[in-house]
Amino acid sequence: MPDLPASHRLRTGRYAEPNQIYLLTSNTLDREPIFADFALGRLVVHQLRRAQDHGMAKSLAWVVMPDHFHWLVELENCSLRKLMRETKSLIAREVNLHSGRHGPLWQQGYHDRALRREDDLVKMARYVVANPLRAGLVGKIGDYPLWDAVWL
Incomplete structure (x- = not known):
């Protein structure tokens, strides 16, 4: 592989297709905890919903953490x-x-993982929404305000 900056290596070989399911992650610049401010975290939620409303992608689950989001x-x-x-x-x-x-x-680029249809989507959604629990931000998932999943 050529010696490329990390953001370019993330794009190497990336292929996207309609109806494919992806887990997407993006980090704030220098992992600054900007979304620890609930009002700013709600702005992220608004844009995730906007993307769905515009037919770009169907949101299955998401969580907005202080310095990143999973979608x-x-x-x-x-x-x-x-x-x-x-x-x-x-x-x-x-x-x-x-x-x-x-x-x-934001940091340049983003991380994506394509999921096979046989992957357990509900298990992956649980992984996404349990992120605040694993990070020690709350004692139970329901206590964290910036997440959602279609299976609820």
Whole structure:
């Protein structure tokens, strides 16, 4: 493999197809815990829902952590690149506007994992929404406010 920056290596060989299910993760720049502020975390939620409302991807489960988000989606009428570029851009714009900050919000790139149909989607959704519990942010999943899953 050529010696490429990490953000470019993440894109090498990436292929996205409609109706494929992906687990997507994106981190804030320098893992700054921006979304520890609940109001700013809600801005992320708004953009995840917007992407679904616009037919880009069906949200199956998501969690917004203080410094990243996990998003289990079924890709619809959009590429992964467009979905993540647009979603991260709109989140950054809204967060910067509402918080008075400026400059980049996200680390470059994102992590994606395509799931096979036979993968246990409910198990993966549980993994996503249990992230705050594993991180020690709450004692039980229901105590964390920034998550959702279609199986509830």
